[in-house]
Amino acid sequence: MDKLKIQGNGPLNGSVTISGAKNAALPLLMASLLTDETSRFYNVPALRDVRTTLSLLEQLGARTETDGDKVTINTSEITNLIAPYELVKTMRASILVLGPLLAKFGRAQVSLPGGCAIGARPVNLHLAGLEQMGAHIEVDGGYITAKVEGRLKGANIFMDMVSVGATENLMMAAVLADGTTILENAAREPEIVDLALCLNGMGAKVSGAGTDRIQISGVTALKGCDHSVLPDRIETGTFLVAAAATGGRIRCEKAAPETLDAVLSKLREAGARVECGEDWIELDMQGKKPRSVNIKTAPHPGFPTDMQAQFVALNSVAQGTGVVTETIFENRFMHVPELQRMGARIDLEANSAVCRGDNQLKGAQVMATDLRASASLVIAGLVAKGDTIVDRIYHLDRGYEKIEVKLRGLGAKIERIK
Ligand SMILES: CC(=O)N[C@H]1[C@@H](OP(=O)(O)OP(=O)(O)OC[C@H]2O[C@@H](n3ccc(=O)[nH]c3=O)[C@H](O)[C@@H]2O)O[C@H](CO)[C@@H](O)[C@@H]1O
Numbered sequence: 087m088d089k090l091k092i093q094g095n096g097p098l099n100g101s102v103t104i105s106g107a108k109n110a111a112l113p114l115l116m117a118s119l120l121t122d123e124t125s126r127f128y129n130v131p132a133l134r135d136v137r138t139t140l141s142l143l144e145q146l147g148a149r150t151e152t153d154g155d156k157v158t159i160n161t162s163e164i165t166n167l168i169a170p171y172e173l174v175k176t177m178r179a180s181i182l183v184l185g186p187l188l189a190k191f192g193r194a195q196v197s198l199p200g201g202c203a204i205g206a207r208p209v210n211l212h213l214a215g216l217e218q219m220g221a222h223i224e225v226d227g228g229y230i231t232a233k234v235e236g237r238l239k240g241a242n243i244f245m246d247m248v249s250v251g252a253t254e255n256l257m258m259a260a261v262l263a264d265g266t267t268i269l270e271n272a273a274r275e276p277e278i279v280d281l282a283l284c285l286n287g288m289g290a291k292v293s294g295a296g297t298d299r300i301q302i303s304g305v306t307a308l309k310g311c312d313h314s315v316l317p318d319r320i321e322t323g324t325f326l327v328a329a330a331a332t333g334g335r336i337r338c339e340k341a342a343p344e345t346l347d348a349v350l351s352k353l354r355e356a357g358a359r360v361e362c363g364e365d366w367i368e369l370d371m372q373g374k375k376p377r378s379v380n381i382k383t384a385p386h387p388g389f390p391t392d393m394q395a396q397f398v399a400l401n402s403v404a405q406g407t408g409v410v411t412e413t414i415f416e417n418r419f420m421h422v423p424e425l426q427r428m429g430a431r432i433d434l435e436a437n438s439a440v441c442r443g444d445n446q447l448k449g450a451q452v453m454a455t456d457l458r459a460s461a462s463l464v465i466a467g468l469v470a471k472g473d474t475i476v477d478r479i480y481h482l483d484r485g486y487e488k489i490e491v492k493l494r495g496l497g498a499k500i501e502r503i504k
């Protein structure tokens with residue numbers, strides 16, 4: 087199993103190119119199931135989750151070709167409508183084949199994703215929305231079996247929690263439904279806007295994406311697409327926090343600053359000078375230590391839960407005390423005990439982490455437990471005195487493209503140990 091060895095060596099400095107967003111790429115690739123034609127995607131990140139998605143699509147009968155960051159998918163011969171446990175257990179986003187398969191082929195069988203390190207993560211909203219659109223759904227033996235007679239029917243769906251995945255699944259189901267679907271209390275994440283943009287490019291009629299009310303007028307068929315994946319706002323935020331924690335100065339190229347308002351505002355509060363252009367962000371700590379910040383996660387445009395762990399690492403070395411409150415997932419503080427092993431002074435109180443800064447972390451052997459927890463350990467390793475070994479980095483490889491290569495480009499001493 088690969089590990090990362092990090093030797094804390096001062097401020098990050100330089101320029102880094104941001105990859106396409108994992109959380110945009112996964113639903114976009116699944117959307118190729120909605121057409122018989124060929125779809126072409128650009129700026130697709132080379133990630134484990136993308137490879138898993140392509141394997142899943144291939145199992146269903148799609149033909150895929152990857153050439154650098156371009157992925158071509160032909161879905162003219164989908165022969166299998168089952169997403170098996172072996173793949174779904176490694177990537178929860180596999181549930182996103184359910185809406186497209188049901189809308190296009192009238193049936194699908196998808197393994198229940200089950201819980202994961204950060205929480206239970208049920209899919210009740212996905213299933214309830216599809217049922218409202220006329221699907222008959224059974225859950226048995228760990229599998230969701232969904233069927234519909236003829237086409238799905240447009241419906242007015244109110245989701246009583248804001249869910250990114252349910253919004254995406256129902257949006258993809260609704261584009262081929264008979265009639266109009268309204269999704270109320272929809273998630274407003276930039277990745278949903280990107281999906282709507284792609285679907286409209288395929289001939290769908292989606293409006294309101296980016297607001298909490300999305301309207302979809304169903305059409306009978308969609309064509310293939312040519313779509314470039316949105317830049318990864320979480321990868322961008324992770325590099326910016328790493329630079330801030332080390333007192334450094336970096337420039338993120340090919341980024342999407344407009345998707346990062348809440349994160350940039352917290353970085354400014356932490357004392358960073360942040361400047362943005364159309365597709366770049368520069369952060370400069372001017373050699374200073376960051377100040378601790380208080381954070382409360384919330385659905386977009388609130389502060390993203392996927393950036394929470396990185397800010398816990400930042401607060402652990404910043405000046406003063408910062409309180410980080412997690413409101414989206416019930417178990418997303420798995421990084422805290424590992425950071426404590428490096429000397430971080432953090433108290434967990436209900437769903438808050440009270441981080442006392444003014445502290446020098448020390449390198450240690452730590453274990454990655456989930457994707458963003460891993461990122462926080464890497465950041466801690468960059469500011470710690472001595473060597474840090476991060477184990478189980480397969481979590482990191484799900485969502486960060488060549489993170490050690492990119493960090494080395496910024497001057498970090500980090501290597502992958504096979
Ligand atoms: C691949 C992808 O895009 N993953 C992102 C997506 O995950 P994902 O789409 O799984 O997250 P959701 O937005 O659905 O989850 C938000 C909350 O709603 C709950 N819930 C969700 C669905 C449901 O049917 N019932 C239910 O109770 C979840 O348990 C969680 O507490 O959004 C999360 C929240 O921004 C991010 O952390 C993930 O990185």
Ligand SMILES: C=C(OP(=O)(O)O)C(=O)O
Binds near residue numbers: 108109178392457485
């Ligand atoms: C939780 C995350 O991803 P996923 O929903 O794929 O588990 C994440 O990207 O931080």
